[in-house]
Amino acid sequence: MTDWLAVDWGTSHLRVWGMSRAGSVTFRTSSDAGMGSLNRAGFEPALLALVGDRLTDKTPVIVCGMAGSRQGWAEAKYVAVPCIPPGIDRATQVPTDDARLSVHILPGVKQTSPADVMRGEETQIAGFLALNPKFDGVICLPGTHTKWVHISAGEIVSFRTFMTGELFALLSQQSVLRHTVAGDGWDRIAFDEAVSTGMSNPAELAARLFSIRAEGLLNDLHAGQARARLSGLLIGAELAAARPYWLGQHVALIGDDALCKAYGDALGAQGLPVERTDAERMTLEGLKAAYAGLKETTQ
């Protein structure tokens, strides 16, 4: 039986899990009603469109992600580092027209210098720490905006965001490289070489990107080689800058499987063992931890 709803509400997607009181998933559903496509009045209807049929009694709804941004459903103000991943006590309660909903939006985390923000990742971190309470080290969350997060004594100490994933998407889909890298091909050797090149000379990135195009024209570079090289150059440059985070550290990866495989390969080539995790499970464990806090405060 569904006791509460776990919600990951990002820029482009809305994902909802029905959760039993014991913490197991009773159903999962999703839509493309992301924060980016909604105005403030659109959030409650978008949620009801997905789960309205399933609600009976008043149901706690625990939300993480961009729904808590200033342009979202209701602003859940950032908590500043160093901090534990913010729990239900820092959540913003949102009034709803439908009395069956009791909505709590978890805040993101901010850092003053260098200026940085996260929304959603802090909940995956909370989930990882709930499962690994003694973890000290670095969590890397590859994605559109990859995060490197330094964890110590249960706190987020510092973090740094790289636009690597968004650069890959823009360059592979919309730049002059889009024909050269078309398709899903992947050449592991080309990737490894490009990571090494990107790490050792990150300044040359914009030139080496154009070389992918030129080698496509002059040397019939295959699309799979080109695609892997594009990814490797970008990740290599990121690893060069993120070295203070990962060097000599215990690194856990949370994110999309294919992307975590690429980061794992790149870090492995530096002699670094990494721990892969199940990203959906981390999100759910983080939301469950927040729900547990809600139960405590209402008992």
Place this chain on the structure above:
Amino acid sequence: MTDWLAVDWGTSHLRVWGMSRAGSVTFRTSSDAGMGSLNRAGFEPALLALVGDRLTDKTPVIVCGMAGSRQGWAEAKYVAVPCIPPGIDRATQVPTDDARLSVHILPGVKQTSPADVMRGEETQIAGFLALNPKFDGVICLPGTHTKWVHISAGEIVSFRTFMTGELFALLSQQSVLRHTVAGDGWDRIAFDEAVSTGMSNPAELAARLFSIRAEGLLNDLHAGQARARLSGLLIGAELAAARPYWLGQHVALIGDDALCKAYGDALGAQGLPVERTDAERMTLEGLKAAYAGLKETTQ
């Protein structure tokens, strides 16, 4: 009276100048019938749509740019460096249905290692060298794909292309930064600081890009500051990698005025005097040099 047509046919635009035998411009016209929007059969009609009314006798048409690419009107194969900017003797003649046209497409220039190509810029270089025959040094052509070109004894010795302009366009128009950098504002101090930052730590580019977003959220960074910082970080990283080209050199800039001003400011901050030029004039002088070659061979 119009004796011949000078044509710069790029990916997104077609530009045509009517030229007198003495080399003065009799008319200028343009359309958005760029190479990217045409199939092979579309080039002649696109040209006639612009200038068909003005043609009487058989008219030489000298073309530079992407119309000579494999997907263009007719392939004008790349000439390999080191080479003088290729002239009319290396041009591809294109048969036409309309007997009034006598079309010659100038080839681009290629480099094997590192792999690189140019199409169109070699004609601007030819124009610059026609006006400055004793020039030895470096020509920088800022644009979507900025070129750094080493010139010695009238030859293109080597060159390197940076995707800096395309990265700026994608990031400022289509990435998460698009709201933060919206508008035409420009903060010169923010630009200078960002060039310096980008040069001294180019590896951090993807992180410093996201910081623009974060500072927009947390510190109310103004759009003009954000836009100048985005440009400065990208140009700074490029200057770090292009240092072997410009250090201690005489640098001439050919390109869009605002962009050349930015590159001139950035290079000026490194203590480097630069020479600004009129980009349209360089294109026309290059095409005129090719036309002069045509007159010689037909006399």
